[in-house]
Amino acid sequence: IKYNGKRTITPVDCRYRCWETLMAILVAYSVWVYPFELAFMNKSSPHATLKRLLYISEYIVDAFFSIEIILTFFVAYFDPNTQLLVWDARKIALRYLKTWFLMDIASTVPFGLIVYMCTDRHELGLFYQSVFGMLRFWRLRKVTQLFRRLEKDIRFNYVLIRCIKLVLVTLFFSHIAGCLYYILADTYPHSGKTWIGSVNPNFREGHVLDRYVASIYWSMSTMTSVGYGDVHSMNSREMTFNIVYMMFNLGLNAYLIGNISTLILEGTRTTMDFRNRIQSASEFASRNQLPKSLKEQILTFMCFRFTAENLTQQRIMDELPNPICKSICEHLFLPAVQNVYLFKYISTETLLLLVAKMRAEYIPPGEDVITKYEAPEIIYIIMSGEVEVINCEEGKEQTTKTLVTGDILGEVAAFCGKPQSFTFRAKTMSQLLKLKTSSLNETMQTKPDDHQLILQNIREKE
């Protein structure tokens, strides 16, 4: 994984991304397994094989994390001020040492092993175990980072990522609470006065899975505020824990609801906007007691306009820089423009210049593209749909012709510099290419040969 001859890895490297994802999964596993071990895998527990398996898996995770610590010294980072990648090994090391190095180390040292070697005691006391275990939660940072990255990655569905995050958070906390609650019952002197002991006096003899399910059952029924009450606190210690947990859940519930509300708010906005616009058009028609046919016409038009706006997306083209815009126009418009009679025999170079200045627009049916007597500021080429040529004389409108894909509108007026002599009206939803007459003239001035060809094309057609 060398890069740039400097033995540093770029953080956007695909392989490094995979490694990070793997680390996040390992961390999640280790954080998951730890409270379980603490609660159900103690001295007196009979499940020796499972216990050994868990111990071994833990050491493997620790090993992976050690590698991660070493690796971090070789990963370039983005400077938050300039957004440039920093490749300098010394700077990388310094930054890591100053920020998270110490905690990473502390969360990786296998304290259990060290104590065992020094004191020959196989098991630490519950208290020490908890303290050392807490350090492991520090690693959750890796999972948080993964989710922050995924949320910004458009290849993944945002709603899905957010929902998975929420589910994991919920499961994680109910798991922790369930395990802690079991420890409370397990270590209470008077076994019958515990939440699990009062229901099943010999609970310690049950299968580990039964006990785990009962714990999670309690913790989940409390978290979701269902609170059946068949399992409930029996002594002050359990009550105190329960109070803290309920308090915490109040916040967690609000967090879940808030998150999902936000997602829904975002998701329904487009439909809402559409409905609001249509609604106000409909009210306008009703208030003014417009005839039904006219109302129908208005509503249909509003629907089409909404669709047309969504299709056009001019806003995006405006944001893109020149070279990208050019490529897009070339890709989208060149094939169509080459077939227009006006540009027959024209050199591709000139066409490319023209195409780069064109913009596509969707016109809803019924809208006038060009109005009679209008100044010839824009030429339109039909990409799809149909446009009617309307001759309005003495107040009467008469459709004389229908133009289709490949036809061009208003070019005669533009080249002669006289006002438009017809009204052009979209018959169906039509995609038109707009070309400003001024842009056309500008280009023509630099290419006199092609100008002649175009004028000849016009003359020929007439």
Added chain:
Amino acid sequence: IKYNGKRTITPVDCRYRCWETLMAILVAYSVWVYPFELAFMNKSSPHATLKRLLYISEYIVDAFFSIEIILTFFVAYFDPNTQLLVWDARKIALRYLKTWFLMDIASTVPFGLIVYMCTDRHELGLFYQSVFGMLRFWRLRKVTQLFRRLEKDIRFNYVLIRCIKLVLVTLFFSHIAGCLYYILADTYPHSGKTWIGSVNPNFREGHVLDRYVASIYWSMSTMTSVGYGDVHSMNSREMTFNIVYMMFNLGLNAYLIGNISTLILEGTRTTMDFRNRIQSASEFASRNQLPKSLKEQILTFMCFRFTAENLTQQRIMDELPNPICKSICEHLFLPAVQNVYLFKYISTETLLLLVAKMRAEYIPPGEDVITKYEAPEIIYIIMSGEVEVINCEEGKEQTTKTLVTGDILGEVAAFCGKPQSFTFRAKTMSQLLKLKTSSLNETMQTKPDDHQLILQNIREKE
């Protein structure tokens, strides 16, 4: 249902819409009945007649769905890129085959019947039944489509549609959960250690409706997080199911709350805006210690302005295309304009040209329509309400006249090209027609005869 001579149906056809709605209802029924059958209509169940009825109804639904599959090959669709209807039978078929055909077929094949014919066993095992049944849920797509269509249909109330959808979703999930929970109890070997058996040991002998109500009672009390606890999980299997269901409900609850919050947020926005504007006007008055009468005046005006803005809705007129605008103006303004003294004897053709250039506006009482010495840029015609003519000389204002419906404001100044000689102020909420002097002159130039008539009208009046 032929169309366009091509034997294809348009999806916006009224009869096809009805068929789709019928299909959605049938699908809803079949998805509803399936878990019920699985849970309560098993081998040992005594309700033979009901069982037979349900079986038959199922085959009828399957038959309808088969017809739907065939029909889909003849329904035109909207191309998402161009928003045009695609009529080509081959394209339609190709699209269907590529997308949902296989799943539609899989969800329609009567596996039960096939197995019965092949193996002579009357009943599939519970496991196979569930797997084949799951395929049926695929059809829910039809219901989702119906709701998506209804949400965009402005003939139906948006809030109502959303609420019905939420209610159905809630009922559906609690129905499913209730049935599954009953299956868990029914198939558990130790009958007394189940949620229903611990309350009523002979539950299997009860009426099917009693058992169904008990299931739904549990599932609903869990879903709404009420959790009375009189009915609760008794064994690990039930607990596990319960945990999953509670987890799911957390999400569902948040989804419900989020949806309704969004609707309320949308619904109260107008009132909020109104209150905010009035509130800040009121604070402005208080902070500057304005006298009470002045404050009263300000607040009244703000209320009126808010109403006026809602009535005018110029924004909608601006969005509509030319031909529709013309029709609206003709419909709304022509009758009133014909009665104005200025346009007596004028040809209807000229009036239509003028009317198309007019815009209606509501003026709240107290606002100046025209200020003295103003340039005569706009002529107003009163559609409703009253307008005072105010003569302000030496700082004193004096009302000289009150104009009513059909009167015209500022026309003398406009035709003589001199500044306005009076202030015109709205006395009540007034609807005025605005006509730009420049638009008027433009039209007059093309119609010299009518110009003479108008000038004569002015002279006569004076």
Added chain:
Amino acid sequence: IKYNGKRTITPVDCRYRCWETLMAILVAYSVWVYPFELAFMNKSSPHATLKRLLYISEYIVDAFFSIEIILTFFVAYFDPNTQLLVWDARKIALRYLKTWFLMDIASTVPFGLIVYMCTDRHELGLFYQSVFGMLRFWRLRKVTQLFRRLEKDIRFNYVLIRCIKLVLVTLFFSHIAGCLYYILADTYPHSGKTWIGSVNPNFREGHVLDRYVASIYWSMSTMTSVGYGDVHSMNSREMTFNIVYMMFNLGLNAYLIGNISTLILEGTRTTMDFRNRIQSASEFASRNQLPKSLKEQILTFMCFRFTAENLTQQRIMDELPNPICKSICEHLFLPAVQNVYLFKYISTETLLLLVAKMRAEYIPPGEDVITKYEAPEIIYIIMSGEVEVINCEEGKEQTTKTLVTGDILGEVAAFCGKPQSFTFRAKTMSQLLKLKTSSLNETMQTKPDDHQLILQNIREKE
């Protein structure tokens, strides 16, 4: 209550408003009492006095409502299209008859009394009572109207009105549910298998208040989804009712949360905006590693600017019509302007003209009011605060003078038409009056005498 000589009442009349409020309270009372009567005041109930009292109160409410029906024929209404009051008695009557008259009558007829008179039976069956009672809920329209009116009335706090509405809705539904649930238990044949009978077998002998409290306790604990479970459904009938109620509560809860979320969102917006702006300024300083003193300066300025914007509220002045603006300016600025040296001996008439053209603005400390070499477009008069005169020569800034309330800035430059010769910078938060030089000149041209006086004032000062 005559008005306009037409025997019609205006709906904004203060006495009519009181009557409407009284009606709303009576309606609320009657709707409240009805389910209580139905549940707890039946044949077998021993509380005869209470029963009689409730019956009498009901007839009184009916009487009041009859008066209301008659009154409605004489109340003018706002036409939704024109927002004008309609006084015409015939139109009013027609509108009422077409809309709500029939239902109002139906909800007022004392069916109980009629049946009693016709059939000599003292009590209707429970079923008929319920049906006739339902009609009474129609009257709730009056309460809804009251709240809709209060929500728009700025004399009342919006949040308070909304909260009261939510509380009443909650109480109302839990009252109804409690009463219905009691009826279910009361009419069940097997008394021990009911929710109240299973806890207290002789519940019918208890005090009516105890039974009512128990009902509400159940209904409230279900509505809030607490669900203690000490009181729970015992038979299918109760379970079915409970399922419907829980389902309904899910919606009600979401409605409450949605409403309150909306209020909070609105309430915290200002603070949020402020924090966001300050936050981004702070980040800007940190990212660019600006020295601490500069950062401090930026943040202080941003705070002041925020306050200044809130104080100025120019937006409101812009919305108000001319005559109101004039009154405000006269009230606020005239006393201060009269004391400015520039306007000594000037006629009040001229001052009024000038004052009407002034606008107040708050300038945060540190902002430049006038920059040296600027064109003299605006004259400022200090209303409050302090402004420093700064002489910047050769890049060094030197404070030469401090101006206070009543001083005027930039007047010399304005009258001589030369660029400003000093920088003026706000020292404290200052309120300044802005007067455009062009507006001043305009006014001066119409008042040559006062122009001479002003020029003399300037000369004298120098």
Added chain:
Amino acid sequence: IKYNGKRTITPVDCRYRCWETLMAILVAYSVWVYPFELAFMNKSSPHATLKRLLYISEYIVDAFFSIEIILTFFVAYFDPNTQLLVWDARKIALRYLKTWFLMDIASTVPFGLIVYMCTDRHELGLFYQSVFGMLRFWRLRKVTQLFRRLEKDIRFNYVLIRCIKLVLVTLFFSHIAGCLYYILADTYPHSGKTWIGSVNPNFREGHVLDRYVASIYWSMSTMTSVGYGDVHSMNSREMTFNIVYMMFNLGLNAYLIGNISTLILEGTRTTMDFRNRIQSASEFASRNQLPKSLKEQILTFMCFRFTAENLTQQRIMDELPNPICKSICEHLFLPAVQNVYLFKYISTETLLLLVAKMRAEYIPPGEDVITKYEAPEIIYIIMSGEVEVINCEEGKEQTTKTLVTGDILGEVAAFCGKPQSFTFRAKTMSQLLKLKTSSLNETMQTKPDDHQLILQNIREKE
């Protein structure tokens, strides 16, 4: 704590802020302890030492509060109309006496002590104790003020402050409810028919902490709507209290959820915006079936543009006043500008003038900084990043050079007044300083010597 020679304290004084925070903590403590005392420390309670300690602590708090009352007479306040500090001792006193003085006194008088001295009875009745105690809640105003101040203080995290506030509110109400509920049980004549007595008949003999935990356990499980039901109301009095508490919690829950929703909505807005823009760009590419490489290019560019916008933050610079802007520009740009070849040997004074007119901008890679043939309106200096010089001839683009930090773009064209002869395109994310040619020329006119130096620099380079 003298200030301004007037013996008044400014409210923004650091020591006074500390005192206020101390007072808020004391108030919180006293309000916390009061219900506890009332419920658990009554006559019959055996914990004499604890009782005495609490009594003493209470008198200490009262003493501190007395000092606070006196102190308030010497604290200046902000006038809400002008936002200026009012130092006048008489005005301060008057304002305090008119607003909160009386209630402050009433909440501080030790009624218990007075009654004890007058009547020789050691303990007031429960009723009188409650009434006098209620006055103490008046002091909560101090805590509210503290939080309102903290919410506006940008040194503290807004989300954190809001969350702490919500937690405290929740804890406070559950504490109050728990204590009141215990009093209800403690004073009920029939001890076995109370919520605590039915579970533990000898509850009065238990440890005070056990009883307190049980109370809080009940109140928290009700508040969070968990409602286990192991502890529940047993008589009408308790039920009534419970109903009120549940009703209240409904509101509190909605308040919590609403608050947290708002925070989340605010927190996710930036990510949402980013995703929406990228999403629509992606859809645009898909709809138009752009080739994959082009799509990739568009998306990358959009990401960079988003970052660039965040980095630039021009909006903040625009809001800041002249003198602050100058300091920022000097600090940020002077060191870099001094090293540009164009400004070699130029006097610092001139540089300062130029630097004050510069604005920094981030350009995403791929965007054209200067296009060929463009008019030379702006000169750019590279602060960081790389910019390519592109020579486009006959439609082909050719990179001729790469400019880095310290280089200057377009200066030749600007000084010669001819159009740009190259296209400059950002290669990496680049920070550029913009200087308008017109601003440059303006400055040059006032400094002819430096103008000559600059021209010479250009000539030398060529």
